[in-house]
Amino acid sequence: AQKVTQAQTEISVVEKEDVTLDCVYETRDTTYYLFWYKQPPSGELVFLIRRNSFDEQNEISGRYSWNFQKSTSSFNFTITASQVVDSAVYFCALSEAGGSYIPTFGRGTSLIVHP
Amino acid sequence: GAGVSQSPSNKVTEKGKDVELRCDPISGHTALYWYRQRLGQGLEFLIYFQGNSAPDKSGLPSDRFSAERTGESVSTLTIQRTQQEDSAVYLCASSVRVSWGGDTQYFGPGTRLTVL
Numbered sequence: 001a002q003k004v005t006q007a008q009t010e011i012s013v014v015e016k017e018d019v020t021l022d023c024v025y026e027t028r029d030t031t032y033y034l035f036w037y038k039q040p041p042s043g044e045l046v047f048l049i050r051r052n053s054f055d056e057q058n059e060i061s062g063r064y065s066w067n068f069q070k071s072t073s074s075f076n077f078t079i080t081a082s083q084v085v086d087s088a089v090y091f092c093a094l095s096e097a098g099g100s101y102i103p104t105f106g107r108g109t110s111l112i113v114h115p
Numbered sequence: 116g117a118g119v120s121q122s123p124s125n126k127v128t129e130k131g132k133d134v135e136l137r138c139d140p141i142s143g144h145t146a147l148y149w150y151r152q153r154l155g156q157g158l159e160f161l162i163y164f165q166g167n168s169a170p171d172k173s174g175l176p177s178d179r180f181s182a183e184r185t186g187e188s189v190s191t192l193t194i195q196r197t198q199q200e201d202s203a204v205y206l207c208a209s210s211v212r213v214s215w216g217g218d219t220q221y222f223g224p225g226t227r228l229t230v231l
Contacts, residue, residue: 035219037222042224043225043227047220050219095218102160102163103220105158107156
């Protein structure tokens with residue numbers, strides 16, 4: 001069975017600080033996909049990234065970066081020089097190619113960036 | 116192009132009444148998903164459609180919940196005899212297909228349901 005753990009319930013930082021959101025997953029499948037979504041106060045989940053299990057290259061997109069490590073079953077998300085607009089709930093999700101087609105979502109991490 | 120749309124954005128109803136929530140997926144997306152999100156909680160999967168068939172209804176919390184989809188377009192989630200515990204945001208998502216596990220879901224803005 002697939003499982004996603006986001007142990008950090010809430011993180012509070014001051015603007016311009018770097019912050020890392022942790023995501024640890026469990027799966028028995030060798031082919032799987034990992035996702036991050038952002039849910040701002042408006043409520044709509046916004047897709048950020050998808051990564052397949054065969055691609056362990058880290059990815060950087062502006063101030064966002066993702067560190068995928070199969071050895072530790074983690075797919076962590078770092079925001080560099082955080083801004084108030086980054087305040088949101090961030091969800092990590094996992095779907096298995098050979099199992100249920102429905103992604104499993106973590107419980108989310110609420111990030112609060114103070115000015 | 117247009118994203119996933121949901122209506123109404125907010126719905127307040129009295130306990131015991133029926134409600135219908137609507138979702139318009141992205142054009143061309145064959146897969147459609149419904150989730151429930153209670154205040155401060157994560158996403159709870161309810162049901163998904165591939166085309167207009169629903170292979171997996173296991174997430175529906177009770178027989179008061181039902182959903183249907185017309186072809187590969189609009190879906191309606193119906194909650195009969197609403198209870199206060201049904202108060203939540205109901206999110207709809209669509210993806211190109213669901214024949215493999217890596218499809219990216221695109222979410223609508225949600226319908227906030229309040230049962231008094």
